[in-house]
Amino acid sequence: MSTDKLIEESKKYIMNTYGRLPVVFVKGRGTKLYDSDGREYTDFLAGIAVNNLGHCHQKVVVALQKQAQKLMHVSNYYHIEPQIKLAKMLCQHSFADKAFFCNSGAEANEAAIKLARKYAKTNMGEGRYEIITAENSFHGRTLATITATGQPKYQKGFDPLMPGFKYVPFGDVDAVAAAITENTCAVMLEPIQAEGGVNVPREDYFRKLRALLDEKGLLLILDEVQTGMGRTGKLFAYEHFGIEPDIMTLAKALGGGTPIGAMLATEKVAEAFSPGDHASTFGGNPLVCAAAIASLETILEDGWILGQSAALGEYMKKGLMALAARRDVIKDVRGKGLLIGVQLATEAAEVVKEALEAGFLISMAGVNVLRFAPPLIITEDEIDSLIDTLDRLLEKRSSK
Numbered sequence: 001m002s003t004d005k006l007i008e009e010s011k012k013y014i015m016n017t018y019g020r021l022p023v024v025f026v027k028g029r030g031t032k033l034y035d036s037d038g039r040e041y042t043d044f045l046a047g048i049a050v051n052n053l054g055h056c057h058q059k060v061v062v063a064l065q066k067q068a069q070k071l072m073h074v075s076n077y078y079h080i081e082p083q084i085k086l087a088k089m090l091c092q093h094s095f096a097d098k099a100f101f102c103n104s105g106a107e108a109n110e111a112a113i114k115l116a117r118k119y120a121k122t123n124m125g126e127g128r129y130e131i132i133t134a135e136n137s138f139h140g141r142t143l144a145t146i147t148a149t150g151q152p153k154y155q156k157g158f159d160p161l162m163p164g165f166k167y168v169p170f171g172d173v174d175a176v177a178a179a180i181t182e183n184t185c186a187v188m189l190e191p192i193q194a195e196g197g198v199n200v201p202r203e204d205y206f207r208k209l210r211a212l213l214d215e216k217g218l219l220l221i222l223d224e225v226q227t228g229m230g231r232t233g234k235l236f237a238y239e240h241f242g243i244e245p246d247i248m249t250l251a252k253a254l255g256g257g258t259p260i261g262a263m264l265a266t267e268k269v270a271e272a273f274s275p276g277d278h279a280s281t282f283g284g285n286p287l288v289c290a291a292a293i294a295s296l297e298t299i300l301e302d303g304w305i306l307g308q309s310a311a312l313g314e315y316m317k318k319g320l321m322a323l324a325a326r327r328d329v330i331k332d333v334r335g336k337g338l339l340i341g342v343q344l345a346t347e348a349a350e351v352v353k354e355a356l357e358a359g360f361l362i363s364m365a366g367v368n369v370l371r372f373a374p375p376l377i378i379t380e381d382e383i384d385s386l387i388d389t390l391d392r393l394l395e396k397r398s399s400k
């Protein structure tokens, strides 16, 4: 089918929930994507921080092929071998003692919200159910998670929203302290706000917040759906801040390109769930767990990918800062590892479109921020050629 025909049928048969760019990708290898006309692109989005190992990584492909031939799905009425192995690996490499598996980031956050409420009911006394989240946060598109999301644009048209959420400015411990009431049970935050504009908190924010929550006996839920799995140069972004959460959610890059989410917690908090409290038919099925194991093993091997994410993140930020010195339309460059935001004085959408025409996938985080989340195997050469292209695209938008 021709590209035009594909796009015509896409518009005819698929609900109109995405503003899609006019391209159909049919093949991916490493950092490259190929469209239905055979044109090659370099990927600085990675399916929104999903393809951290690049497209069709050989280890993930082989793990999927082997598992598909052996056992694809079995109910959680039974114990599942790849699920056990994945849970053990995640616990051994994080603060957590136990895992629950689901299929997406929003579902992982739903599970976290339910666990926090259940824990509060059994451990904090009656009436503690409220969760404090941050302005400009993003936690997903289900009803509870759009309510947790501190951005009205995601909530408009869907009220009544879920009761029990409250918002404070991100990065302000005093604001959290002031928002805590006798109803509060937890604070839920992204370690670095991704969709909200790639906002990195001050170095001491999470240490002060953790101390406050410990003093009050409240839970810290970290949404690492986008920042987890090596994206920021550490396996989990909380490792940058010298603290540990009580609950953490993962999805995006966890499955090496397959749909899987996870909610991890300490033993003490996880104990609040008993059989029947939460479930998912597909959650942690053998197929996606096999892919996740292969992906996690690859990320952990010798740590070179984590080192690469940190070093190339610094390299890319330096290049973008040098560009900012030449092109005054750039107002700020920020991020950690290979999650990088570039704040523009103008709207980002047109730049994203022009970058695609020039052969690069990039995206936005909010109206004015370009967001870069390339596969962690991106190269310095590819970063250089993206920056050259941005230089050209931003020239006409700058006064110098």
Ligand SMILES: *Cc1c(COP(=O)(O)O)cnc(C)c1O
Pocket (backbone or CB within 6 Å): 103, 104, 105, 106, 107, 109, 138, 139, 140, 141, 190, 194, 195, 223, 224, 225, 226, 227, 251, 252
């Ligand atoms: C993408 C994202 C989600 C939602 O994940 P889905 O898999 O789309 O449901 C939640 N939280 C954060 C921080 C995200 O980046």
